[in-house]
Amino acid sequence: MAKILIIAEQFKGQLRASAGELMAAAQQIGGDVDGAVFGPGAADAAGQLAGYGLGKVLAVDCGCEYSGDGFAAAVSDAVSAGGYEFVILMQTSFGRDLGARLAARLDAGWINDVIALEGSGSDVVASKPLYAGKVISKLKFNGSGLKVLSLRPRNFEAVQASGASAAVEQLGSGMQCKARCTTLEAKEAGFIDLKDADIIVSGGRGIGGAEGYEAIRNFANEIGAAMGASRAIVDAGWIDHSYQVGQTGKVVNPQLYIAAGISGAIQHLAGMQTSKVIVAINNNESAPIFKVADYGIVGDLFEVLPELGRQIKAARQ
Numbered sequence: 465m466a467k468i469l470i471i472a473e474q475f476k477g478q479l480r481a482s483a484g485e486l487m488a489a490a491q492q493i494g495g496d497v498d499g500a501v502f503g504p505g506a507a508d509a510a511g512q513l514a515g516y517g518l519g520k521v522l523a524v525d526c527g528c529e530y531s532g533d534g535f536a537a538a539v540s541d542a543v544s545a546g547g548y549e550f551v552i553l554m555q556t557s558f559g560r561d562l563g564a565r566l567a568a569r570l571d572a573g574w575i576n577d578v579i580a581l582e583g584s585g586s587d588v589v590a591s592k593p594l595y596a597g598k599v600i601s602k603l604k605f606n607g608s609g610l611k612v613l614s615l616r617p618r619n620f621e622a623v624q625a626s627g628a629s630a631a632v633e634q635l636g637s638g639m640q641c642k643a644r645c646t647t648l649e650a651k652e653a654g655f656i657d658l659k660d661a662d663i664i665v666s667g668g669r670g671i672g673g674a675e676g677y678e679a680i681r682n683f684a685n686e687i688g689a690a691m692g693a694s695r696a697i698v699d700a701g702w703i704d705h706s707y708q709v710g711q712t713g714k715v716v717n718p719q720l721y722i723a724a725g726i727s728g729a730i731q732h733l734a735g736m737q738t739s740k741v742i743v744a745i746n747n748n749e750s751a752p753i754f755k756v757a758d759y760g761i762v763g764d765l766f767e768v769l770p771e772l773g774r775q776i777k778a779a780r781q
């Protein structure tokens with residue numbers, strides 16, 4: 465039986481829902497599963513992670529919100545001491561950095577950006593998109609050493625916590641972190657992270673200028689959506705890069721993606737085309753975005769979004 469360590473993420477003591485996706489991948493591989501969670505709030509989040517029926521949970525709090533070298537050293541020690549065969553993280557900024565460091569430190573195989581797993585144990589086969597999603601590659605680990613996997617968010621059906629309990633081990637005091645991230649703050653009140661969002665509304669160059677993003681913001685607030693952007697408006701300085709969806713931005717997979725004033729360039733599609741339902745609003749009926757859209761609205765986004773907001777609000781009442 466494989467020994468598996470899942471590394472979950474938390475923010476201010478609240479476990480991220482992606483813990484259920486990590487657990488789903490661990491169950492597919494099969495084996496004894498332990499968990500780890502890092503940063504201030506780790507103790508609270510560890511209690512929530514324990515509810516997934518794990519053997520034990522490591523709560524690592526050294527006072528840093530993030531430390532690449534410190535966290536990687538802590539996981540490396542835990543992996544060596546615990547004899548784990550698999551470590552599973554999310555393909556987020558956190559998981560990308562930590563996964564790479566861990567694989568390098570422990571001379572492990574690392575398959576990143578995994579969207580599906582087939583088979584089980586050491587023979588598990590991981591699927592990973594390449595060339596902006598045009599090709600799906602299938603990868604297998606070689607040998608019997610440590611294997612690190614990072615999962616593209618929202619591609620594994622999250623397992624629900626069962627309410628079971630597990631022993632929580634507190635670690636982190638006295639850890640020597642060379643580089644420390646000391647504060648993490650949400651950008652604005654009510655901010656919904658793109659990678660956690662069920663609904664995303666993104667704006668493109670069709671908004672006409674920085675002030676045009678207010679139409680996206682108002683609509684997003686009205687329906688409770690996260691906000692995204694095409695690279696064109698990020699490059700123009702109309703919105704921060706952290707909102708960018710696409711090949712060189714964030715890869716998202718919400719239940720509903722609404723693209724307003726976005727043409728549908730291949731690099732944008734690479735970040736959102738696996739969304740469950742895609743709605744495109746564009747005043748050019750020939751815009752390529754309509755080829756991937758489940759629903760297309762030909763019209764001016766400044767007229768369509770407020771009306772759509774009113775209709776959604778009315779339908780929800």
Ligand SMILES: Cc1cc2nc3c(=O)[nH]c(=O)nc-3n(C[C@H](O)[C@H](O)[C@H](O)COP(=O)(O)OP(=O)(O)OC[C@H]3O[C@@H](n4cnc5c(N)ncnc54)[C@H](O)[C@@H]3O)c2cc1C
Nearest residue numbers: 668669670694695696710711712713725727731732747765
């Ligand atoms: C290496 C590389 C990486 C890239 N990475 C990314 C990436 O990660 N993400 C990304 O998005 N792009 C990326 N790009 C850029 C990409 O190629 C496109 O240039 C970009 O996506 C275009 O953004 P856009 O759709 O907002 O703008 P445009 O292509 O200019 O489209 C604007 C659209 O708005 C419509 N419109 C105009 N006014 C209105 C209105 N009032 N109402 C409704 N519709 C209106 C127009 O008909 C048009 O279809 C990358 C490019 C390269 C070369």
